Amino acid sequence: MATLKDIAAKGSPLAGGHRMCAGCGIPIVVKLVLNASPEPVVVVTATGCLEVASSIFPYSAWRVPWMHSAFENTAATAAGIESAIRALEKKGALAQRINVVAFGGDGGTYDIGLQALSGALERGHRFVYVCYNNEAYMNTGIQRSSATPLFSSTTTSPAGRVIPGKMQPRKRLTEIVAAHPVKYAAQASMGNWKDLYTKAEKAFRIDGPAFLNVYTSCVPGWNYPEHESVEMARLASDTCFWPLYEIEDGRVRVTYKPREKKPVEEFLKRQRRFRHLFTEANRGLINKIQEAVDEEWERLLSLDKSGLKVF
Amino acid sequence: MSAQVKRQMLALTGNETIALAMKQIHPDVVAAYPITPSTTVMEKFAEYVANGEVQTELVTVESEHSAMSACIGAATCGVRVMTATSSQGFALMWEMLYVAASLRLPLVMAVVNRALNSNLNIHCDHSDSMGGRDAGWIQLYSEDAQEVYDNLIQAVRIAEHPDVFLPVMVMSDGFYVSHSVFNVTPLSDEEVREFIGTQPRSPYNFLDISNPITVGPVDLPDYYMEHKRLQAEAYYHAKRVVKEIGEEFGKRFGRSYGYFETYGLEDAELVIVIAGTAAGTTRYVVEQLRREGRKVGMLKMRVFRPFPQEEICAALQNAKAVAVLDRSDSFGAFAGPMYTEIRSALYEASSKPKLINRIYGLGGRDLRLSMHMRFFHNLRHCWKVVAMLNATIIWA
Numbered sequence: 152m153a154t155l156k157d158i159a160a161k162g163s164p165l166a167g168g169h170r171m172c173a174g175c176g177i178p179i180v181v182k183l184v185l186n187a188s189p190e191p192v193v194v195v196t197a198t199g200c201l202e203v204a205s206s207i208f209p210y211s212a213w214r215v216p217w218m219h220s221a222f223e224n225t226a227a228t229a230a231g232i233e234s235a236i237r238a239l240e241k242k243g244a245l246a247q248r249i250n251v252v253a254f255g256g257d258g259g260t261y262d263i264g265l266q267a268l269s270g271a272l273e274r275g276h277r278f279v280y281v282c283y284n285n286e287a288y289m290n291t292g293i294q295r296s297s298a299t300p301l302f303s304s305t306t307t308s309p310a311g312r313v314i315p316g317k318m319q320p321r322k323r324l325t326e327i328v329a330a331h332p333v334k335y336a337a338q339a340s341m342g343n344w345k346d347l348y349t350k351a352e353k354a355f356r357i358d359g360p361a362f363l364n365v366y367t368s369c370v371p372g373w374n375y376p377e378h379e380s381v382e383m384a385r386l387a388s389d390t391c392f393w394p395l396y397e398i399e400d401g402r403v404r405v406t407y408k409p410r411e412k413k414p415v416e417e418f419l420k421r422q423r424r425f426r427h428l429f430t431e432a433n434r435g436l437i438n439k440i441q442e443a444v445d446e447e448w449e450r451l452l453s454l455d456k457s458g459l460k461v462f
Numbered sequence: 463m464s465a466q467v468k469r470q471m472l473a474l475t476g477n478e479t480i481a482l483a484m485k486q487i488h489p490d491v492v493a494a495y496p497i498t499p500s501t502t503v504m505e506k507f508a509e510y511v512a513n514g515e516v517q518t519e520l521v522t523v524e525s526e527h528s529a530m531s532a533c534i535g536a537a538t539c540g541v542r543v544m545t546a547t548s549s550q551g552f553a554l555m556w557e558m559l560y561v562a563a564s565l566r567l568p569l570v571m572a573v574v575n576r577a578l579n580s581n582l583n584i585h586c587d588h589s590d591s592m593g594g595r596d597a598g599w600i601q602l603y604s605e606d607a608q609e610v611y612d613n614l615i616q617a618v619r620i621a622e623h624p625d626v627f628l629p630v631m632v633m634s635d636g637f638y639v640s641h642s643v644f645n646v647t648p649l650s651d652e653e654v655r656e657f658i659g660t661q662p663r664s665p666y667n668f669l670d671i672s673n674p675i676t677v678g679p680v681d682l683p684d685y686y687m688e689h690k691r692l693q694a695e696a697y698y699h700a701k702r703v704v705k706e707i708g709e710e711f712g713k714r715f716g717r718s719y720g721y722f723e724t725y726g727l728e729d730a731e732l733v734i735v736i737a738g739t740a741a742g743t744t745r746y747v748v749e750q751l752r753r754e755g756r757k758v759g760m761l762k763m764r765v766f767r768p769f770p771q772e773e774i775c776a777a778l779q780n781a782k783a784v785a786v787l788d789r790s791d792s793f794g795a796f797a798g799p800m801y802t803e804i805r806s807a808l809y810e811a812s813s814k815p816k817l818i819n820r821i822y823g824l825g826g827r828d829l830r831l832s833m834h835m836r837f838f839h840n841l842r843h844c845w846k847v848v849a850m851l852n853a854t855i856i857w858a
Binding site (some may be wrong): 211218221223224226233238246 | 490491492517518519521522523524525528529531532533534535536537538539540543550557558561565632668670674675677678679680681682685760777851
């Protein structure tokens, strides 16, 4: 296992000076994932925070080949690149193996890009898809996505006098991906670098599609002090609000079990998107979230324990 | 000349012809999604792949949007890429058509023209490709299977020309061409290889790890317009290159191509402008009428983008009256898309012919001989009438 020093010594594929917000979790995810690749990488990115903040012409923060073409088609664009690589490999025209990595936010992955992602997964292209999941459309001003958690307040699911934020739970995308099936799909977090790096290393070893759903804190979207980004992401896993697990060859393995499972309230209370829950009237909603988190956590643990090939 | 001997005439449908051209072009990557009437192109091509007759990576995507996206991804890697589509598929690609052109990717796409929803209609008109006329692709229209074939082979050269580096779409009429059997004389495999070259040319290579590039960045008001201006210049070059390659093709293989084909235009007083298969009927009517001593003619559009305005103007300015037949409408505009462009081109003419527009053949409605006769009759009439603006556009 590489130490943080080892990883840092590899240099950064992303140069400083990009325009991502102070405290943004995305660069951490990008650097950790790309540095886990033993081979050179080429990167495709969906329209979104990472894209707009890293590539404002005439500057580019990318030290690796990087491409953006549109919002909903990142997996399809990656599939095209991977097919070109295959074609060149067949001709013996490629000097070395190149890994294709796609980055999309939860908007570009859970929602508008899901069809293209599903198609690319089913066809079995050899690429690593990374969803930097900050649980809403942050680039366009914090609108709800299907990754937005229950009762979260966003600009299109605002907590109002009648409706307390988003009324639907988030989609279980990692399992949807696993059900294609793919050999490797995992939930990771920017708050747990070792777990993320290990999963990225595994993903790059897969001869086919691999998927990483990486929890990524967002300062303007969740609204907490910017120096607390890593802590926020850690809290999400320590409360089991964002469980860390992997699905390898159809078997679920929980990769992080907090020594002390903290109440979900500790995670929620530090963010403005859940502020409206902390009133006497909405007290019951926090309990509902806790119940849902507990149920999900128990479900994952039992899947893990069963050892069954569930996907 | 020895190569010519090897050529033989085959009986092929339009789509089989497209598939054969694709096989001979032998692209590195093809990404496509089936849609009537272009489906059999991909079926036939998939058969070539399955039988090992081509080594192409065939990406059977889940939508046309992904088809064009995958083509774009592949083309950035400097490999040869092709696809085919029709109608709704073309419409679904629309967003990515602009991206392909703006990234200056030398893709080649066969468009088998079909009407657009709603209501659903699988038959031919030009609404799909005309809807994409401003996306930045070079557009070549074809009358029959032989022209589709010749256009596709030339399209590779045009797209990959270093002064151009733009995607090219080659149109053929759904069912009229795609599902009808034609006599086609393809080139030999060697001739195609020699003409297009085995090494594809591309503006950049995304896979060059030691020289990493950023493709498709954010481009704000300080630079976006400069980039669009550079792109616009490519179409000036494209206009020259399309002609040069059409001539070269003619010299090598005996079938020359220009921006358009004319018939009887030298002395024609009444002219029909048309694109696609209906040109065949028009040619027949012109023949008949000329036999009767009428001074009529035809201009058949081949290159709609880049639009050859000076040449069109020169070719039509001596006519007394011109009917432009559009197989699509531009709803809310004052006429069909081809008419609008041609009328605009004629603004520079020293003497201007009278112009009428006819919207015809939508959703596969046949254009009959009797209708052509009526057009020429209308033309003769409008030539004599001074105020005719209100009657310029008629749905045939």
